[in-house]
Amino acid sequence: MSTPAHKDLDTLIRGVSPVLEVPFHDDGELDPDGFTTVVDHVLAAGVNSLMFPGFASEFHKLDPEERELLTGLLIQQTRHRQDVAAIVSVPDHATRTAVRQALRAAELGADAVNLLPPHFLAPSRNAVSAHLREVLLAVDPLPVVVQYAPAQTGTALDAPTLHTLAAEHPNLRWVKVESAPPGRLIAALAAGPRPLPSLVGYAGLQLPDALRRGAVGVQPGCSFTELYVEIWEHWQRGDEAEALALHTRMLPYLSYWMQNVELVIAVEKEISVRRGWFASAHCRAPGYSLDKEELKMIDRFCAEFAPLITELAR
Template identity: 90%
Template sequence: MSTPVHKDLDTLVRGVSPVLEVPFHDDGELDPDGFTTVVDRVLATGVSSLMFPGFASEFHKLEAEERELLTGLLLQQTRNRQDVAAIVSVPDHATRAAVRQALRAAELGADAINLLPPHFLAPSRDAVSAHLRAILAAVDPLPVVVQYAPAQTGTALDAPALHQLAAAHPNLRWVKVESAPPGRLIAALAAGPRPLPSLIGYAGLQLPDALRRGAVGVQPGCSFTELYVKLWEQWQRGDEVGAVALHTRMLPYLSYWMQSVELIIAVEKEISVRRGWIASAHCRAPGYRLDEEELKMIDRFCAEFAPQVPELAR
């Protein structure tokens, strides 16, 4: 592993931690320059951590060489900075491959690893636990987030199992909770013998409840990061009414877009094109094709939130 710049990850992996999108050209070829721009623009919003590759990054459509290239580009921009942490996700199904990818991310300078448990063909609970333990042990002491996304994976984890895992592996530091509803699990994780802080995913649909129950941050997509940053800042200064009001305004859009992961990916890319971050909203097939009414919904979103995100008025 590389010797990283000392970073206070408890402080950095907190608040808004966007998951980066991956731009492609209209013909489906990777756009590395566009990805570098995305990293720059997301960091400019003032966030202190970000994650790649997640579902929002279309990780399941990237070739191994592309994933390696983009991970390297991200870490070039973060490894020597004390004010930002890069969380590199390891979604590989095979334990052997996942261990190798995690070690490679550590070698390149990742500040933390995100583990998506294996889920193809319904591995047993014991097999999932063994997979997580193998990677936690391999990268120790590098901090790790375990991503619990049952709607996308069908994996079943609970607070006792995660606490047991954390007791054996102190480098398990956070759980990304994407269950529905997430609140009870967040509270149970926070109440354990070694409290496990939670990051709320799923576009923050249940963000106010998650924060009331002890979540320390949110991991949405990246194309309108500023709205989540504003909400977080309001909450942190005790303006719960203002934070909930902003969330309530966002909710009709988020609840529609989160009907499908592929749908919100397509939406986020369309918004990023409108902001001038990327040149093409292309999503690799199979994906979601926005229709006329869905594009009009994006028009309404951009008009409504342009005062908070001026680039949306382009």
């Protein structure tokens, strides 16, 4: 298996690396044209990597054919760009299926694989590690991000386990950390004999602390990517006060929305509709129904941040 050696993934998979949402029509049918529009607009915000499918993509509500179609569309838009990396996620529970899906992602042209550990019915830590090892070995040398999302999955991993996996499988290159709080694990991963860089998830609620402890980027949803890019650019310039000020303004919204994954998915789609990216904010059932006050909160968010968000500023 070949690795995308023409792309500098250490440079590309850092900073802001959004997880793509999936638009549906009002009747619940997939909207592929809306998806390609999302990819175009998110890339226009100045990011160098994208991930699909994640929780924000409603991966658990897509059938295999839909997943493959959208993966192909993403790679079609990124394959020939040396300034962009496509990270294809493999959230499948069965090890056999995860291996097959990871190999298929590589075949389609993914620049890296994001690997969500199995979690249904609480597999043991040894079983989880065995699953990760099999997928890492199958796609070697394709680079891999291991996603640690204990709040969503209940899976327990720690820095020694991840360092051991990385020592055995050099293609384990990053860890997406979504523990609460994430900072200690990020620092422990960065301090190992072979430091493992981290991307912080969970909408970047703890982004400043994560960056101070060594995180190399953030993987939020995609509907207001510009705000995260602004924070990242301030931080990179050494302007911590401006980065913190913007993050602090976002926190009242993020802390409410991140109480429930389906809630933040519904919110992000409403924002994208307001931006004109696609026509329907439909989320496949079961999902979260926004009430009048939550819709008003989205209105306030859009009004407050319009100067920084393309389309809303018009």
